[in-house]
Amino acid sequence: MSAAWLWIGLGGFSLLGLLAAEVRRRPLARAASKVACSLGFILLALSQGLEGRFAQWVFAGLVLSALGDVFLIFPSGRAFLAGLVAFLLAHLAYVGAFAAEGSPGPWAFALVLGVGLGVVRWLWPHLEGWRVPVLAYAAVISVMLLFALAAGRPEARLGALLFYLSDLFVARERFVRSEVLNPLLGLPLYYAAQYLLALSVG
Template sequence: MIQETFAINQGVKLTAAALPLLLASEYYQSRKGVWVFKPLASLGFLLSATANHQGTAALPVFSKYILLGLGLGAVGDVCLIPKSGFLLGLGSFLVGHLSLVYAFTVHGMDASYALAGLAGTGAIGTIVGRWLLPKVKDPVMRKAVLGYMLVITGMVVTATASLPHTPVPRQQYMGALMFYLSDLFVARQEFVTKSVWNSWIGLPLYYGGQLLLAGTLAQ
């Protein structure tokens, strides 16, 4: 059994420093601040993942797809800064989630854990779908959002299903769950209610989740 540890490396420190400045930029509606501090916060979890990956015994396939998922998340972060980049960002995150789904299956899956994960996220997804989808007026966007919801549900289900087998169950599960929850606040901002609280709750969930997923490479 590998003992889980969370390393406070330079990447973690960069995200921790940039995130409050990003939240302040969102609060004061400083586009320049968002363009500076959001990429920096995302760079932090990429640097953390790279540092964690060096010299570890993590399975190469697992590492490859965790790194790919995090990288696509960072691309999506930048794409979401301008209003016009929402669909491109959505696509980048979608492929990134699929990469994480594959990574989570590498260590093996347990059917009972998968059913538990599906029951929990399925119930949440049903409630969210009934709340969110009627507010997405464009039919193409509605299909894109529905597909995205199915993929992020699959991410949490596979993260849950592999808990008995993965060397880093707590970081993997909490990272995936926080990533999932952060997406709900992105959707709320885009389609339901524009509020600073979407950023103030969603962004810490997102960056905390990404750092935890980056920490799964330190095996």
């Protein structure tokens, strides 16, 4: 457990540096802190052991998420699309993990569908040429959340929910309104999500 706290500490310390870099608009410090924070959740998962299908699928999702984090360091549209694909694959890996834990009920389906349609309606006027990839991503992350809600692991359920919420701030930053509030709220949600998912493999 001491190793786990070491990597959680790395994540918390790096997150503080990342938020400070966002406020001060220091791209090099932002990149370094982001890589360190993402490395932390990978090392945390490794410290828990990766025995069984669930752990291995979650670890694949964490690695793909870290790759997406690296892509999103760069401001270009091509890098954003690469990040979107990496995170889409990460969510598919998480679905592979959660699907073995249980089947979602109709109430969960109705809830996730309603929220997803509301998010798409909010973003739709702002998407322009991004409608197809964003719709695909929204569908996959919604399926991920749906199966997570049926999983018997509370860290996985909460992690998936926080991941979903954090992506709303990524979408707002990219498509609706760019302001420092988006990363200040979205990044803590995102990294809390990934560290919870990493803990769920133990």
